[in-house]
Amino acid sequence: MRIPTSLGDKSLLEDEPFLSAFSARRARTESEHNPVAFLGKVTRLLQKEPENYRAVEEWLKLGFCPQDTVIFRLRHKTANEPACIIVESFVKFYWYLFCGLDSMGFLRQLSLPGYQNLSRLGFDDLGIKMESIEDTCLIKREPNDDPMSPLTVLSDDSPLTSRRPSITDISTIPAIENLTSSTGAIVSSRLTSPQVLDATDARPPENESPSVPDDPGPLPLAIHTTPNESVLETESDSLVDYRTPLKGCGVLELRPPGRRRRSSPPPTDNGKASTPPSVEPLALSGSYSGTQIKPDPSAEETISLDLMKAADDLDNWLVLSPIETKPDNAAPESNTQNSLPKLPLKRLPPIWAQSRQEVCESFEWFRSYQGGVYRNHGTVKGYFLSAFSAQRDCFACDGKIIISHGGGKAESARVDRGKVITKNAEDQRADDSSVSSLLENYQRGQPLVLLIDDKYGLFPFDLTSRGVYMAVLGFYRIIHAWAEYQPSSSNAKGQVVRYKFAFQWCEGQDEPWWLEQYMNAGDSLTLNDAIETLAKDSFKPEQTIIAPVPISTSPLKPENLYFPCSACGKPSPHVYQQAMACLHPACHLFWMIPSTSDFLPSELDYNPDFLTVIDPRPIPPSFRGELLPRLLDPAPANGVTTSYAYSRGWHCRKCGRLSCRSTWEHYQCPHCNDTRKIVGNIRPAINLMSIDVSASRKDKAKEIQIDDPAIKRVEPRMFNLFDCPGKVGHCHTFELPDGKGKIHRITTNRGPTVEVDRIFEAYQQQASDGTLLFRRWPLRSHKLRGTLLTNYFSQNSGETYQYVGGTDNTVPFDRAPPAVIQARNLIEKRIEEALGFPHKFNEVLSAAYMEQQKMAFHSDSEKGLGPVVAGLSMGSPALMHFRRRLKYVPDDEQRTNVLTVVLRHGDVLVMEGSGVQDFYEHTVVPSNFRIAATARWIAPGHA
Numbered sequence: 001m002r003i004p005t006s007l008g009d010k011s012l013l014e015d016e017p018f019l020s021a022f023s024a025r026r027a028r029t030e031s032e033h034n035p036v037a038f039l040g041k042v043t044r045l046l047q048k049e050p051e052n053y054r055a056v057e058e059w060l061k062l063g064f065c066p067q068d069t070v071i072f073r074l075r076h077k078t079a080n081e082p083a084c085i086i087v088e089s090f091v092k093f094y095w096y097l098f099c100g101l102d103s104m105g106f107l108r109q110l111s112l113p114g115y116q117n118l119s120r121l122g123f124d125d126l127g128i129k130m131e132s133i134e135d136t137c138l139i140k141r142e143p144n145d146d147p148m149s150p151l152t153v154l155s156d157d158s159p160l161t162s163r164r165p166s167i168t169d170i171s172t173i174p175a176i177e178n179l180t181s182s183t184g185a186i187v188s189s190r191l192t193s194p195q196v197l198d199a200t201d202a203r204p205p206e207n208e209s210p211s212v213p214d215d216p217g218p219l220p221l222a223i224h225t226t227p228n229e230s231v232l233e234t235e236s237d238s239l240v241d242y243r244t245p246l247k248g249c250g251v252l253e254l255r256p257p258g259r260r261r262r263s264s265p266p267p268t269d270n271g272k273a274s275t276p277p278s279v280e281p282l283a284l285s286g287s288y289s290g291t292q293i294k295p296d297p298s299a300e301e302t303i304s305l306d307l308m309k310a311a312d313d314l315d316n317w318l319v320l321s322p323i324e325t326k327p328d329n330a331a332p333e334s335n336t337q338n339s340l341p342k343l344p345l346k347r348l349p350p351i352w353a354q355s356r357q358e359v360c361e362s363f364e365w366f367r368s369y370q371g372g373v374y375r376n377h378g379t380v381k382g383y384f385l386s387a388f389s390a391q392r393d394c395f396a397c398d399g400k401i402i403i404s405h406g407g408g409k410a411e412s413a414r415v416d417r418g419k420v421i422t423k424n425a426e427d428q429r430a431d432d433s434s435v436s437s438l439l440e441n442y443q444r445g446q447p448l449v450l451l452i453d454d455k456y457g458l459f460p461f462d463l464t465s466r467g468v469y470m471a472v473l474g475f476y477r478i479i480h481a482w483a484e485y486q487p488s489s490s491n492a493k494g495q496v497v498r499y500k501f502a503f504q505w506c507e508g509q510d511e512p513w514w515l516e517q518y519m520n521a522g523d524s525l526t527l528n529d530a531i532e533t534l535a536k537d538s539f540k541p542e543q544t545i546i547a548p549v550p551i552s553t554s555p556l557k558p559e560n561l562y563f564p565c566s567a568c569g570k571p572s573p574h575v576y577q578q579a580m581a582c583l584h585p586a587c588h589l590f591w592m593i594p595s596t597s598d599f600l601p602s603e604l605d606y607n608p609d610f611l612t613v614i615d616p617r618p619i620p621p622s623f624r625g626e627l628l629p630r631l632l633d634p635a636p637a638n639g640v641t642t643s644y645a646y647s648r649g650w651h652c653r654k655c656g657r658l659s660c661r662s663t664w665e666h667y668q669c670p671h672c673n674d675t676r677k678i679v680g681n682i683r684p685a686i687n688l689m690s691i692d693v694s695a696s697r698k699d700k701a702k703e704i705q706i707d708d709p710a711i712k713r714v715e716p717r718m719f720n721l722f723d724c725p726g727k728v729g730h731c732h733t734f735e736l737p738d739g740k741g742k743i744h745r746i747t748t749n750r751g752p753t754v755e756v757d758r759i760f761e762a763y764q765q766q767a768s769d770g771t772l773l774f775r776r777w778p779l780r781s782h783k784l785r786g787t788l789l790t791n792y793f794s795q796n797s798g799e800t801y802q803y804v805g806g807t808d809n810t811v812p813f814d815r816a817p818p819a820v821i822q823a824r825n826l827i828e829k830r831i832e833e834a835l836g837f838p839h840k841f842n843e844v845l846s847a848a849y850m851e852q853q854k855m856a857f858h859s860d861s862e863k864g865l866g867p868v869v870a871g872l873s874m875g876s877p878a879l880m881h882f883r884r885r886l887k888y889v890p891d892d893e894q895r896t897n898v899l900t901v902v903l904r905h906g907d908v909l910v911m912e913g914s915g916v917q918d919f920y921e922h923t924v925v926p927s928n929f930r931i932a933a934t935a936r937w938i939a940p941g942h943a
């Protein structure tokens with residue numbers, strides 16, 4: 001490692017990721033070539049605005065973590081101390097660490113720029129040698145000196161003092177080994193990983209609430225673990241939320257249905273933490289006693305949780321967090337950088353979201369709801385960086401180089417019929433789908449988009465400080481790909497093969513947005529100016545558009561980085577400083593030091609030449625990359641605004657937020673409320689009703705398909721229509737086995753559907769003018785982080801319907817949109833005509849489906865639900881499938897559809913008997929734009 005000779009050594013600064021990020025933008029003007037001058041400006045600002053010191057403090061923490069070996073916490077004792085001290089301490093500490101550590105983490109030598117007079121200080125007593133190089137004093141230990149012994153630097157003289165009159169007390173120069181400077185910093189001469197060195201007396205500044213850990217609350221459950229089994233026990237008959245790490249399968253979380261995960265209590269207005277919310281216990285007497293979690297030592301681990309034998313839906317109760325959060329490219333959390341404090345975001349990213357659904361619905365580069373790799377036609381379009389970074393994953397060169405392991409096969413867990421199935425980590429292979437697609441991008445030089453979420457520990461900014469959950473980094477290219485061993489506790493070998501990819505920021509884009517978080521190009525002189533400028537800065541759409549032009553002819557693999565293996569002859573990159581190894585898993589020297597046949601050591605540092613930005617080969621001319629989502633014309637010429645494209649989300653050009661289209665009549669940004677009215681034509685039923693229903697499924701649809709011989713089909717009956725003398729309808733009835741109920745499909749010919757045509761058009765008219773508010777509501781139970789909206793729009797009238805939207809989605813019948821009342825009246829009339837008994841409904845859930853939307857399997861198990869549920873279909877035809885609910889399907893049996901009926905424009909489908917809901921569930925898959933009104937009777941006050 002080169003010893004810097006001056007604080008203004010620019011080339012060194014630019015080599016170093018942190019300082020480079022700190023000064024890169026500023027370095028464009030002459031004064032900014034000197035970071036000392038720049039820091040001086042920051043210092044002056046901080047003297048004026050001491051509260052900003054915390055931002056600088058955060059930088060310090062980041063700067064003090066070279067090569068993820070050390071975590072430092074540097075804190076002010078009080079908020080009122082001048083922040084300039086911190087800035088100066090930062091510079092010095094940084095140099096100490098940069099220059100002084102040897103490969104073992106011992107401080108061998110110390111370089112103090114600007115301290116050429118230190119020979120006057122008492123170092124001789126410590127047997128330490130000093131030399132002066134230009135204006136730097138270099139202090140070295142004798143080779144046989146105890147590296148653990150303290151190095152103390154005390155001086156009454158400082159050239160910096162004269163440069164910065166504000167700093168007069170030289171004792172603010174932090175010394176080494178437990179010297180507490182007036183900044184409260186403590187450092188040690190022995191720096192090993194992971195070590196947290198903290199000023200124990202450090203207090204958070206006044207006016208800032210202390211961090212309150214999640215209150216575990218009373219824990220009526222306990223897990224006792226022996227080598228063979230873990231037993232979940234309870235001493236109480238009530239269950240509250242419960243969360244615990246569970247060996248081998250992530251985090252076990254138990255919570256009552258519908259209950260959100262508890263989080264830290266929000267601070268109150270006066271900045272103090274509020275008392276933790278009391279968690280209302282749910283009475284469950286005895287139903288989970290004796291529950292056992294029993295790991296099976298075989299490869300696929302089965303843990304059975306008889307938590308609630310009688311419970312409706314165990315998935316509600318049991319959430320293993322890796323299920324939804326651990327992406328394909330995940331590995332056990334092992335990176336100490338994950339716990340680093342992060343800087344608050346000062347500016348929103350150009351493209352960001354609060355849920356994965358928002359990304360998947362509005363950002364074409366990432367459409368994967370669960371994995372971390374989004375593949376399309378054999379290559380990867382988007383790669384998502386989240387928690388669970390693996391050993392040696394890294395964020396280097398200001399994030400212009402990112403190294404991550406990708407491709408799945410991490411240990412995983414899923415819940416199946418209330419059982420937790422965990423899978424051990426396995427070796428990745430080059431032909432695994434995700435790995436091979438990533439390798440394809442690498443071979444072709446094809447860019448992909450990197451995204452992060454707030455759990456990605458290596459990103460230096462805290463996304464959540466601005467309410468951001470996922471953010472798009474930009475276009476990257478894979479410049480190196482190799483395989484290595486990573487330790488794994490869930491694999492018998494103790495290690496697994498993982499493919500690693502080095503992603504490099506694509507040329508042709510502007511500077512990464514995160515570099516501009518605090519610094520900005522231009523003339524601003526102070527940090528504050530910079531921040532204000534950032535806040536005022538409007539969003540620049542062009543900044544993230546990549547120019548797909550071939551720009552470089554330099555070789556992709558710089559000769560000096562790749563070496564052939566003596567055994568297999570294949571070249572491998574020289575990734576790590578400590579040793580080179582063959583990085584091809586098929587070679588018998590894989591991951592071995594050729595001279596010793598030992599595996600590479602577990603502590604490895606990147607070869608600095610490897611972590612440099614290189615000139616990759618040209619982007620393939622066929623690649624057309626535009627990062628910003630295209631905005632559709634809100635008033636298309638053909639008037640069709642219910643197509644698939646219009647069901648997708650929106651990117652707000654004001655604040656960068658991606659959002660789902662959750663509102664029928666306009667696009668609306670949930671962050672800044674910017675709206676765009678969507679203007680479409682009313683679609684007549686005649687254009688939709690003849691759409692081929694089989695278009696939405698592979699096999700040719702029959703009008704009726706019975707797949708359970710126990711279901712009895714009653715001979716179809718004709719009936720007379722009250723309002724159309726001489727016209728008839730038909731009723732098909734299916735009797736479910738064991739008296740569980742009946743399903744009737746009531747159809748009419750085209751003539752009588754004129755009334756339905758009018759209702760269909762009234763629905764559309766009222767939805768577009770806002771009389772009828774069609775919305776997509778959050779699903780109550782799902783396994784993804786953040787909200788997940790239904791895949792259809794709905795509005796509820798009459799009694800509240802908790803299942804969708806609850807009271808927020810309900811207007812009483814006396815204020816219900818006219819179309820809803822007309823639909824209800826028609827349903828009641830048809831039932832009387834076809835079934836011969838009058839039936840009254842007090843609730844109607846109207847659902848609108850755009851192209852490719854549908855209602856997933858569910859049963860109408862609302863409290864107080866009457867035995868008859870009836871729905872009117874309008875618009876394009878749909879398939880309605882019925883199947884048994886999970887709890888009524890024997891363990892060894894596959895769950896398949898038992899009955900499928902086609903629902904056409906004007907049809908009324910009646911489910912008669914509570915057993916239809918109790919024992920079966922149904923789904924509806926429309927072939928295109930469709931509206932349905934489903935009427936129920938719900939006991940008033942049922943909620």
Ligand SMILES: O=C(O)CCC(=O)C(=O)O
Nearest residue numbers: 845847855871924932934
């Ligand atoms: O006909 C439809 O769209 C399905 C309605 C439905 O299943 C429901 O409202 O529960």
